[in-house]
Amino acid sequence: MSLPKAVEAGNAFSIQSTGSGRATLYIVGPEQVLKRDIRLGETTFFPSGSLYNAGRYLAVLTGDSSTESGSFDVIPAHKPVNLSFLARPSRLPVGLHDGITGAVYVFDAYHNLITVPTQVSFELSNPYGAVQKRVALTQDGAAWTAMDSTAQQGVDKFAARIGDVLSARVVIQVAGDPCGLKMSATKSGQALQLVTDPVRDCNGNAVPDGTIVTFTEAYSGGQSTVDVPLKRGIAEVQMAGHNGATISVASGVVLGNQIRWEK
Amino acid sequence: MLKTSLILCALFALASSIGSAQATVRVEPANLQGPRPLPDQTGEAAIRDYVQSWQSLSAAFAQNRTDLLDPAFVGTAKDKLAQTIQQQVTLGICTRYQDRSHDLQIIFYSPDGLSLELTDKVEYDVELLDHSRVKTTQHLSSRYVIVLTPAEVQWRVRVFQSAFE
Numbered sequence: 067m068s069l070p071k072a073v074e075a076g077n078a079f080s081i082q083s084t085g086s087g088r089a090t091l092y093i094v095g096p097e098q099v100l101k102r103d104i105r106l107g108e109t110t111f112f113p114s115g116s117l118y119n120a121g122r123y124l125a126v127l128t129g130d131s132s133t134e135s136g137s138f139d140v141i142p143a144h145k146p147v148n149l150s151f152l153a154r155p156s157r158l159p160v161g162l163h164d165g166i167t168g169a170v171y172v173f174d175a176y177h178n179l180i181t182v183p184t185q186v187s188f189e190l191s192n193p194y195g196a197v198q199k200r201v202a203l204t205q206d207g208a209a210w211t212a213m214d215s216t217a218q219q220g221v222d223k224f225a226a227r228i229g230d231v232l233s234a235r236v237v238i239q240v241a242g243d244p245c246g247l248k249m250s251a252t253k254s255g256q257a258l259q260l261v262t263d264p265v266r267d268c269n270g271n272a273v274p275d276g277t278i279v280t281f282t283e284a285y286s287g288g289q290s291t292v293d294v295p296l297k298r299g300i301a302e303v304q305m306a307g308h309n310g311a312t313i314s315v316a317s318g319v320v321l322g323n324q325i326r327w328e329k
Numbered sequence: 330m331l332k333t334s335l336i337l338c339a340l341f342a343l344a345s346s347i348g349s350a351q352a353t354v355r356v357e358p359a360n361l362q363g364p365r366p367l368p369d370q371t372g373e374a375a376i377r378d379y380v381q382s383w384q385s386l387s388a389a390f391a392q393n394r395t396d397l398l399d400p401a402f403v404g405t406a407k408d409k410l411a412q413t414i415q416q417q418v419t420l421g422i423c424t425r426y427q428d429r430s431h432d433l434q435i436i437f438y439s440p441d442g443l444s445l446e447l448t449d450k451v452e453y454d455v456e457l458l459d460h461s462r463v464k465t466t467q468h469l470s471s472r473y474v475i476v477l478t479p480a481e482v483q484w485r486v487r488v489f490q491s492a493f494e
Contacts, residue, residue: 101420121491122471124455128464139493154441167440177405181492206474208437210363
């Protein structure tokens with residue numbers, strides 16, 4: 067029995083046998099099995115599409131009086147057709163170094179992992195035209211990259227490409243922590259009106275509404291705290307405004323300015 | 330026909346001529362590409378679950394039962410193996426795979442921790458049975474590339490592919 071050393075997935079191939087009489091040819095592997103009744107001494111043709119799952123196959127030829135066997139490989143098709151692209155996270159703050167990662171597995175048309183080194187292009191683009199590009203070579207079918215989140219918030223497109231095969235994911239970049247948090251105070255009747263400047267991150271992106279801003283008034287004999295969500299980019303609140311009180315503002319771990327209030 | 334095939338293969342599974350000694354497992358130090366460090370426990374669990382998957386494969390192919398793949402395989406790997414078992418049923422054959430040794434190395438842990446790739450230089454026996462008659466038993470070796478993904482309490486095999494060297 068004369069076997070091919072390797073067959074590309076989906077391609078036609080043939081097996082030549084010797085001798086005479088009838089026999090059964092088995093081709094078995096976990097990936098696929100075939101069985102043919104053949105005439106010994108003839109060439110058995112397997113048309114395109116007969117074996118399409120990559121793997122090592124055992125060929126067994128059983129006649130009336132003898133059994134012959136050998137093995138051969140079916141290798142993945144040359145052309146990438148499917149990219150399994152895993153991108154994380156789907157949402158993150160702006161300005162993070164290597165904050166976005168992507169891993170890709172490369173498959174042929176029959177979902178065989180293409181294990182020969184293949185160049186993958188990764189591209190992260192935002193609506194303002196900024197583009198980051200990386201190129202990686204697959205190793206046993208896998209490649210990865212890391213990208214920085216950009217300075218501007220928005221909906222970015224993160225894509226992996228091999229030739230004309232593209233797989234894209236959406237990555238939402240949101241404003242980072244507030245930066246330069248600042249409030250001002252004005253008297254409002256018997257109370258004190260506190261209002262922040264528009265709250266932005268260090269790249270100038272507006273911090274989203276709903277972000278909690280904490281105002282604290284510390285005075286002789288006590289302290290009061292009020293949590294306020296940002297609304298239309300600012301936070302405002304009325305506090306008692308005790309004479310000699312120290313009023314501070316913070317959001318998360320970011321501390322803003324302090325005001326000492328004298329009536 | 331289908332029922333007969335299942336019964337014959339199940340009987341064969343009980344009376345197989347190839348032994349079922351436990352395979353030897355050798356693990357090479359990980360040669361990771363990727364930025365994510367691999368905790369020892371994670372690597373050990375993945376290897377344990379992968380080696381265990383050969384038992385699921387062996388039982389499923391010997392008994393021509395696709396449901397026996399469920400605990401260990403998922404996605405493409407499971408679909409392809411189940412398809413092969415269906416082909417065996419149609420052709421009236423069954424096969425028994427007995428792994429003899431594994432030489433394993435973890436080569437990729439994805440940055441998100443949601444997939445892990447390893448290679449396995451595996452030695453195994455294959456026994457082929459056609460309508461209850463043993464046709465041959467052969468010893469094979471191959472280099473497998475495996476992609477595992479985490480499930481509820483274990484790693485499952487998502488890609489199971491012998492790679493041409």
